[in-house]
Amino acid sequence: MLTIYHVTNTRGMRVIWLCEELNLDYEVVKVDFSPAYRRSDEWRELNPVGKVPVLRDDDLVMFESGAMVEYVLARYAKGQLAPAPSSPSYAAYLQWLWFGEATLSRPLGEIVNHRREFSGQDALSDHIAERLIEEMKDRAAECLSAIAAQVQRQDYLLGAQFSAADIMVGYGIALAQALAPERVPANLAPYWERLAQRPAFQIARDA
Numbered sequence: 001m002l003t004i005y006h007v008t009n010t011r012g013m014r015v016i017w018l019c020e021e022l023n024l025d026y027e028v029v030k031v032d033f034s035p036a037y038r039r040s041d042e043w044r045e046l047n048p049v050g051k052v053p054v055l056r057d058d059d060l061v062m063f064e065s066g067a068m069v070e071y072v073l074a075r076y077a078k079g080q081l082a083p084a085p086s087s088p089s090y091a092a093y094l095q096w097l098w099f100g101e102a103t104l105s106r107p108l109g110e111i112v113n114h115r116r117e118f119s120g121q122d123a124l125s126d127h128i129a130e131r132l133i134e135e136m137k138d139r140a141a142e143c144l145s146a147i148a149a150q151v152q153r154q155d156y157l158l159g160a161q162f163s164a165a166d167i168m169v170g171y172g173i174a175l176a177q178a179l180a181p182e183r184v185p186a187n188l189a190p191y192w193e194r195l196a197q198r199p200a201f202q203i204a205r206d207a
Contacts, residue, residue, distance in 0.1 A: 001025050001026060001027055002015075002019060002024065002025070002026040002027070002055065002056070002057050002072070003026070003027045003028075003029055003055070003056040003057075004016055004019075004026055004027070004028050004029070004053055004054075004055055005029045005031050005046065005047075005052060005053055005054035005055075005056070006028050006029070006030065006031060006052060006053050006207060007030070007031050007033045007052045007053075008030075008206070008207065009174075009178070009205070010052050010053065011052070011053055011065035011105075011171065012028075012052055012053030012065065012207075013171055013174075013204045013205065013207065014065050014066075014068070014069055014167055014168060014171050014204075015053060015055060015065060015068045015069060015072065016028060016203065016204040016207045017167050017170075017171075017200050017201055017203075017204035018069055018072055018073070018081070018164060018167055019072065020199070020200030020203050020204060021080075021081060021162075021167070021198075021200045022072070022076060022077055022080060022081065024072070024076055028207050031043070031052050031054075033052070038050040038051070046061060046063065047063040048063070049063070051063070053065055053068070055068045055071070055072075057071075057075075065101070066097070066098065066100075066101045066168065069097075069164055069167065069168060070097075073164055081162070081163050081164045081167075082163055082164050083158070083163070089158050089159070092157075092158060093157075093158055093163060093164075093165050096150075096157045096158075096165035096166075096168070096169055097164060097165040097168050098168070099143070099146075099165075099168075099169065100165070100167075100168030100169035100170075100171065100172045101168060101172070103143055104140065104143040104144070104147070104169065104172035104173075104176075105171070105172045105175060107135075107136040107137070107139035107140045107143075108136070108140050108172065108175040108176055108179050108180070109175075110132070110136045111133050111136045111137065111140075111179050111180065112179070115129060115133065137179075137180045137183050138183075140176055140179075140180055140183060141180070141183040141185075143172070144173070144176055144183065144184055144185055144188055145185055147169060147173070147188060147191070148185045148187045148188040148191070151188075151190075151191040152187065155191075155194060156191075156194070157169060162198075166195060170192075170195040170201065173188070173192055173195070174205070177192070
């Protein structure tokens with residue numbers, strides 16, 4: 001059985017969502033998200049940078065959510081939720097799969113980091129934090145507009161078929177809804193609603 005060490009609303013949601021879509025057996029272990037625990041030797045043995053999630057599959061341990069998604073697909077999906085490498089849509093699939101983390105989620109994560117590192121110290125720090133946060137929101141807004149353009153005339157990123165790329169990008173949109181809702185373009189709403197109505201997404205969101 002797959003074991004997913006997870007904190008609600010963090011990147012482990014992607015792996016849970018994928019497992020639900022594939023109807024795989026898995027267990028969620030809730031992690032103490034306190035800085036003290038994440039710095040502990042116990043947790044660093046599983047994740048050397050002290051973050052979440054972690055995936056365990058028997059003796060295998062992984063700590064990068066995008067790699068977990070690819071691993072589960074390759075090991076357990078039996079061709080579901082990803083086009084074959086020979087498919088004309090495979091390159092687009094890879095592009096959007098990694099766009100969700102490398103391009104969209106990165107500035108959103110920096111919003112959290114800047115609020116934690118700079119805000120609340122003094123007036124200058126608050127000013128710097130707000131400038132940095134606005135820049136990150138601008139970058140995220142560009143990404144969201146690109147996604148909206150891609151799904152303007154189709155249900156999902158690759159067309160009519162839902163794929164793991166929608167999971168990777170969908171988590172980023174969920175982050176944007178929480179951290180910069182005013183920057184989410186209105187024409188992205190139909191796609192977001194399709195994702196949010198999927199039972200697997202709802203289970204992962206609440207896990």
